Amino acid sequence: MLRLLQELCETIAPSGCEEAMSLIVKRELTPYADDMYQDALGNLIVYKKGNGKKLMLCAHMDEIGLVATCFGEKGQVYVSALGGVSLHAALYQRVRFVGGAEGVLVPNGQESDVLKELKLGNLYVDIGAKNETEAAERITLGEGAAFVGGFATQGGYVISKALDNRAGCYALIRAMQQATDNKQDIYAVFTISEELGLRGAKAVAVSIAPDYAVALDVTRTGDTASGPKMSVRLGDGAAIKIMDHSMLAHPVIKDRLKLLCEEGNIKWQAEVLEKGGTDAGAVHVSGGGVPSGCISIPTRYIHTPGEMIHADDLEQVVALTTALIEKGI
Secondary structure, eight states, rough: HHHHHHHHSOOBTTOOOOOOHHHHHHHHHHHOEEEEETTTTEEEEEEOOSSEEEEEEEEEEOOEEEEEEOOOOTTTEEEEEEEEEOOOHHHEEEEETTSEEEEEEEEOOHHHHHHOOOGGEEEHHHESSSSHHHHHHHHTTTOOEEEEOOOETTEEEEEETTTTHHHHEEEEEEEHHOSHHHHHHHHEESSSOGTSSSSSHHHHHHHOOSEEEEEEEEOOOOOOOSSSOOSOTTTOOOEEEEEEETOOOHHHHHHHHHHHHHHEEEEEEEEOOSSSTTTTTHHHTSSOOOOEEEEEEEEEEETSEEEEEEEEHHHHHHHHHHHHHOOOO
């Protein structure tokens, strides 16, 4: 099944350009849905009927990327960021636009000067165009792009671009396929534009008005010499969020997830993330408030073309999400 994860990761779908991801999700989940629809913004909602209590599970489809803003006389494609692009990680990386054109993000001038003040205004994408006219024939202004990073597996680890959050999408797809029953009404939502401020989740939470919500997303780890000081480690199982910058996980959700892990012999670890957030950060303050939490996939090097997870952790997340669908809150 990692072939599905590879397909999801290799799909070019930066914020605002999620339709290619939607098509894959529709293909995978149409046989398992009682209803499936897209809202006005492009969020994809997969519904399974239950007892009337609404449990919303969400995973965002978008990845960080770039958007073409203008062309230079020598064929440069100037860009702006879609989401939290780290320029130190992005410099000299390959870029693929939604329309298929590829290029490299390079300094606009002497490298030594550009590195003194590293910002997107001092960079451009070289697509091999000779002039502005040729660049405009290959790229449309406003066209989105994502970074290119090959998909690799070794020793139980997976390395790829866009594991944030194609790993979460994979886990939600697999759980919906594996669940043999569902106690509550399940709304599996594949959201848009999370990287631009949880925009899709804000809208869909209002329209669904769930009783409970759980996001599936990646989280950072503290198991490398250069990583932040935190307890999450690759290979130690699914991470149950205690808090992040956007929310405090609701006790009802935290306790339920822990109990499901104990009952199902699912390996888990506690997550306290000082910076960053997920769709649950928007959902939990929607309407009159929604008890919300998050199941996280431990991930190294987030927002780079070489993100890394452990396949065993991902399968534990699938198992926990499956149990949540079947048994409810």
